[in-house]
Amino acid sequence: MNHWLNPPSFVGFHRQWVSVLLAAGFCATGSVAQAQSSDTLAKVKAAGAITMGVRDSSGALSYTLGNGVYTGYHVELCNAIIANVEKAVGKKLEVKYQVVTSQNRLPLVQNGTVDIECGSTTNNATRQRDVAFLNTAYVEEVRTAVRADSGINSIAQLAGKNVATTTGTTSVQLLRKHERADGINFNEIFGKDHADSFLLLESGRADAFVMDGQILAGNIALSKNPANFKITGEVLSVEPIAIMVRKDDPAFKKIGDDTIAAMAKSGELAKLYDKWFMQAIPPKGQRLNLAANENTRQAWASPNDKPAEAYQKK
Amino acid sequence: MSWHWEFLFDDPGGAAPTYWQWLFSAWGWTLAVAGLAWCVALVVGVAIGLVRTWRGDDKGWAAGLATAWVELFRNIPLLVQVFLWYHVLPMLLPVFRHFSPFLLAVMAIGLFTSARIAEQVRSGMGALAKGQRAAATALGLSTGQSFRYVLLPQVGRIMWPALTSEAMSIVKNSSVAFAVSVSELTLFAMQAQEETSRGIEVYLLVTGLYAFTAFMVYALMTGIAAKAKWA
Numbered sequence: 001m002n003h004w005l006n007p008p009s010f011v012g013f014h015r016q017w018v019s020v021l022l023a024a025g026f027c028a029t030g031s032v033a034q035a036q037s038s039d040t041l042a043k044v045k046a047a048g049a050i051t052m053g054v055r056d057s058s059g060a061l062s063y064t065l066g067n068g069v070y071t072g073y074h075v076e077l078c079n080a081i082i083a084n085v086e087k088a089v090g091k092k093l094e095v096k097y098q099v100v101t102s103q104n105r106l107p108l109v110q111n112g113t114v115d116i117e118c119g120s121t122t123n124n125a126t127r128q129r130d131v132a133f134l135n136t137a138y139v140e141e142v143r144t145a146v147r148a149d150s151g152i153n154s155i156a157q158l159a160g161k162n163v164a165t166t167t168g169t170t171s172v173q174l175l176r177k178h179e180r181a182d183g184i185n186f187n188e189i190f191g192k193d194h195a196d197s198f199l200l201l202e203s204g205r206a207d208a209f210v211m212d213g214q215i216l217a218g219n220i221a222l223s224k225n226p227a228n229f230k231i232t233g234e235v236l237s238v239e240p241i242a243i244m245v246r247k248d249d250p251a252f253k254k255i256g257d258d259t260i261a262a263m264a265k266s267g268e269l270a271k272l273y274d275k276w277f278m279q280a281i282p283p284k285g286q287r288l289n290l291a292a293n294e295n296t297r298q299a300w301a302s303p304n305d306k307p308a309e310a311y312q313k314k
Numbered sequence: 315m316s317w318h319w320e321f322l323f324d325d326p327g328g329a330a331p332t333y334w335q336w337l338f339s340a341w342g343w344t345l346a347v348a349g350l351a352w353c354v355a356l357v358v359g360v361a362i363g364l365v366r367t368w369r370g371d372d373k374g375w376a377a378g379l380a381t382a383w384v385e386l387f388r389n390i391p392l393l394v395q396v397f398l399w400y401h402v403l404p405m406l407l408p409v410f411r412h413f414s415p416f417l418l419a420v421m422a423i424g425l426f427t428s429a430r431i432a433e434q435v436r437s438g439m440g441a442l443a444k445g446q447r448a449a450a451t452a453l454g455l456s457t458g459q460s461f462r463y464v465l466l467p468q469v470g471r472i473m474w475p476a477l478t479s480e481a482m483s484i485v486k487n488s489s490v491a492f493a494v495s496v497s498e499l500t501l502f503a504m505q506a507q508e509e510t511s512r513g514i515e516v517y518l519l520v521t522g523l524y525a526f527t528a529f530m531v532y533a534l535m536t537g538i539a540a541k542a543k544w545a
């Protein structure tokens with residue numbers, strides 16, 4: 001008498017469900033653990049499309065104009081690379097945009113959702129364990145923005161002051177390390193995004209905003225009265241910002257590296273830089289007026305994909 | 315991808331000597347924000363709920379004010395309220411400039427939740443048979459006495475399950491405090507994943523701690539109900 005309503009079969013039923021759930025769980029972990037095949041050229045050729053990772057608002061490097069239009073220095077550079085990828089695979093590729101955040105950009109490149117990430121990712125040794133970076137086309141300097149009338153000229157003057165920076169950026173860590181190393185005590189305030197951090201500076205809640213130079217320049221350029229703010233003080237850190245691709249895919253990386261090296265050599269890269277960091281840019285025609293720094297010029301002169309750690313040793 | 319947990323023993327270079335110690339300090343901030351906000355919410359919410367139901371007809375200026383309170387706090391998104399407390403209020407009332415972001419976040423989350431608790435008190439009252447209030451009055455009890463001895467003990471029982479979810483919600487809602495620079499779990503997650511590039515590991519840990527905390531709150535609330543033999 002093994003009617004399906006009998007208690008023993010209920011138990012069996014229950015066990016079945018447990019095993020289904022367990023199996024589903026294993027599938028989920030399995031797909032995370034699965035390594036994406038790293039032949040990007042074959043993948044984009046087969047798909048007829050390539051996915052570019054872009055940012056919503058990463059200063060002039062990568063940002064949106066709304067309506068699914070993405071632009072910026074790195075985006076334009078990626079377009080040049082994709083043109084060469086098209087030559088290599090011998091067909092026209094559809095370019096798809098995928099917005100990424102600093103939280104998801106690495107996993108999305110690793111799992112194949114994004115083929116080439118053109119945002120504002122710092123090339124460092126930890127990340128090089130998981131992904132690869134193309135030749136550096138832009139080297140960022142972390143600086144301090146203050147109100148022009150504040151009289152603050154160096155980080156030492158920030159003792160006891162409120163210093164804003166943005167949650168989820170390496171500047172936070174940098175500030176902490178400085179605080180400990182120099183014995184300076186200041187109150188850190190974390191803005192939830194760059195606009196929020198800048199608002200803290202603008203409203204007087206913070207006395208300084210520590211962040212990547214181009215982001216400071218961008219926020220100042222867009223503020224109500226740019227003359228009220230200045231970028232000041234020492235360079236707190238130097239970080240190569242680079243285009244990110246999958247690891248262990250030398251053929252694809254070579255096309256990107258060669259494109260950047262060729263553009264650096266021909267002077268096209270300097271022109272591109274001028275277009276985005278010196279001239280008026282959309283949407284509001286603001287000018288960042290951020291001349292290329294020494295490290296950026298060196299990266300153009302001898303193209304390389306060295307991580308941030310290599311810059312700090314100098 | 316492969317797992318890398320060793321970052322937990324790395325030095326983040328700040329007040330905490332390792333990432334796991336920072337994680338636990340962040341958890342402490344989450345508990346502090348949620349715990350304090352819950353106290354604010356419970357006291358204010360029950361008070362507003364009582365004011366609204368005191369006369370039993372939802373009329374009069376006091377009930378009107380209490381209704382306005384509820385509608386004000388439950389019709390504005392929580393994140394917006396947090397920003398109002400943090401950015402706008404100090405502009406209007408300079409005294410709030412001396413409040414720490416922690417206190418402002420506690421006020422914002424606490425008062426937001428108070429509106430919800432006030433509604434639960436009111437619906438609990440609504441669920442009681444009408445005769446209860448009349449019977450208490452007929453026995454010669456004053457309004458205060460009938461609330462104390464007849465109505466509230468029953469309402470407490472009725473609203474307990476809803477209150478349990480609300481207590482669990484406040485743990486999760488405390489995550490908005492990251493937006494005003496309270497270094498709780500969400501801020502830790504956003505910051506540590508950037509510094510260590512171990513986003514999946516960091517978010518797994520933080521998710522686990524949120525789930526654990528909310529579950530503990532659930533266990534505590536059901537435990538209280540069981541002890542009081544309400545369930």
